[in-house]
Amino acid sequence: MSLSYASPTTVNEAVALLTGATGLTKILSGGTDLLVQLRSGRVKPDIIMDTKKIPGILGIIETEAGFVIGAATPGAVIGEHAGLAAAYPGIVEAANLIGSTQVQGRASLAGNLCNASPAADSVPAMITAGAIAIVVGPNGQRAVPVEQIVIGPGRTSLARGEFILEFKLPKPAARSSGAYLRFIPRTEMDIAVVGAAVNVTLDAAGVITHARVSLGAVAPTQLLVVDGANAIIGSKLDDAALAKLDAAARAVCNPIDDKRGTIDFRIKVAGVLARRAAAIAVQRALGQAAGTKH
Amino acid sequence: MPDTNFEQPQTPAATPLAMTLHVNGRDHLMALDPRTTLLDALREHLGLTGTKVGCNHGTCGACTVHIDGRRHLACLVLAAAAQRRNIGTIEGLAGPDGALHPMQAAFVAHDALQCGYCTPGQIMSAVACVAEGHTGSDAEIREYMSGNLCRCGAYPNIVAAVREVAANAQQRS
Numbered sequence: 001m002s003l004s005y006a007s008p009t010t011v012n013e014a015v016a017l018l019t020g021a022t023g024l025t026k027i028l029s030g031g032t033d034l035l036v037q038l039r040s041g042r043v044k045p046d047i048i049m050d051t052k053k054i055p056g057i058l059g060i061i062e063t064e065a066g067f068v069i070g071a072a073t074p075g076a077v078i079g080e081h082a083g084l085a086a087a088y089p090g091i092v093e094a095a096n097l098i099g100s101t102q103v104q105g106r107a108s109l110a111g112n113l114c115n116a117s118p119a120a121d122s123v124p125a126m127i128t129a130g131a132i133a134i135v136v137g138p139n140g141q142r143a144v145p146v147e148q149i150v151i152g153p154g155r156t157s158l159a160r161g162e163f164i165l166e167f168k169l170p171k172p173a174a175r176s177s178g179a180y181l182r183f184i185p186r187t188e189m190d191i192a193v194v195g196a197a198v199n200v201t202l203d204a205a206g207v208i209t210h211a212r213v214s215l216g217a218v219a220p221t222q223l224l225v226v227d228g229a230n231a232i233i234g235s236k237l238d239d240a241a242l243a244k245l246d247a248a249a250r251a252v253c254n255p256i257d258d259k260r261g262t263i264d265f266r267i268k269v270a271g272v273l274a275r276r277a278a279a280i281a282v283q284r285a286l287g288q289a290a291g292t293k294h
Numbered sequence: 295m296p297d298t299n300f301e302q303p304q305t306p307a308a309t310p311l312a313m314t315l316h317v318n319g320r321d322h323l324m325a326l327d328p329r330t331t332l333l334d335a336l337r338e339h340l341g342l343t344g345t346k347v348g349c350n351h352g353t354c355g356a357c358t359v360h361i362d363g364r365r366h367l368a369c370l371v372l373a374a375a376a377q378r379r380n381i382g383t384i385e386g387l388a389g390p391d392g393a394l395h396p397m398q399a400a401f402v403a404h405d406a407l408q409c410g411y412c413t414p415g416q417i418m419s420a421v422a423c424v425a426e427g428h429t430g431s432d433a434e435i436r437e438y439m440s441g442n443l444c445r446c447g448a449y450p451n452i453v454a455a456v457r458e459v460a461a462n463a464q465q466r467s
Contacts, residue, residue, distance in 0.1 A: 101365060101419070
């Protein structure tokens with residue numbers, strides 16, 4: 001078996017290549033994880049399939065319904081999109097935390113998701129935004145909520161022959177915003193010890209009517225914390241609601257104990273970051289309602 | 295007979311892939327293992343050793359090059375994926391008469407290096423940093439240059455060089 005590189009130019013060609021392939025096929029988006037794994041010998045693929053020539057897989061389209069982000073769109077392009085930054089600041093700040101500017105020149109949302117690291121920064125932000133992955137494969141297309149893609153460290157729910165073509169984000173309701181925070185022991189260029197994302201929608205009186213909370217790096221997969229959202233819905237994020245959010249965030253944690261953070265530390269920080277991210281999200285939603293830029 | 299074949303192939307043999315790389319304004323036709331990174335293609339096959347190998351896994355920034363004007367890490371790009379793109383390296387930065395690029399001149403003027411190993415990557419990154427407009431303050435320069443590590447700790451002088459080039463660029467525009 002000899003290693004080969006393929007760069008199909010249509011979805012059908014890519015799916016045919018993936019389904020017909022024998023041996024290990026690795027999908028190449030930005031390559032910032034795959035190339036490291038190739039060099040270390042951790043993965044030894046027979047075929048490397050570069051998706052970047054497939055139409056629609058690079059770039060961001062803003063429509064009446066919301067946003068369509070091509071799966072291989074690099075983080076730098078996401079970081080520079082003013083419309084996306086206004087609608088989903090949490091996604092943009094998460095993308096801006098992944099590696100250096102050079103890494104962001106290639107690293108993509110689909111790669112960050114499908115590499116399936118529990119610490120992937122963009123994933124909690126995408127989950128709280130209600131992002132839908134459009135998965136293509138031998139049986140056509142299916143729409144999968146982002147929180148259902150990763151099933152364990154390094155493992156996804158994608159079947160043989162499937163890959164992600166794009167992500168769809170709904171147009172946010174009025175008075176909605178979000179935030180993503182992560183803890184690292186230095187200021188740049190590190191992997192999340194804990195990550196927390198919150199999205200909220202407020203009513204005209206400033207009461208939270210809809211919320212989504214997600215945590216990263218505190219369990220084998222990113223978590224959608226439904227109890228955390230319920231803790232703040234119906235409130236103006238007063239101290240009691242924040243305390244309930246903190247408790248709900250801590251309750252779902254199932255982290256590893258390693259040199260970067262102990263179990264107790266990660267659990268405590270998950271509660272703190274969830275509270276802080278919620279406060280920023282509410283401030284941004286209020287600022288948006290007042291017409292000020294966040 | 296002694297066995298001198300110490301290096302066993304660890305991965306499947308590869309069919310060489312014909313590719314054309316457009317580097318510093320010139321086309322280069324090559325046949326490379328598809329796993330070849332842009333970094334290895336530049337250094338080992340084109341002899342452009344100005345682009346440095348540091349960590350070789352996307353952490354240090356020593357191999358920063360420009361692809362279509364954006365900064366990228368050559369160690370994290372497959373050469374095959376860089377075809378039909380404008381690749382710029384440190385060798386292509388000076389003018390045809392050898393006149394230094396303003397960023398190169400500023401690094402010299404501010405003594406923005408000690409051992410010099412990270413310098414090509416720093417300069418390529420700094421040129422892009424100015425073009426991106428991420429030079430509003432020293433803190434912003436430091437944040438957007440954070441992908442380039444300098445083991446000698448020449449950071450204050452690197453920031454000074456970037457600051458000066460950004461200020462001059464602003465005056466001209």
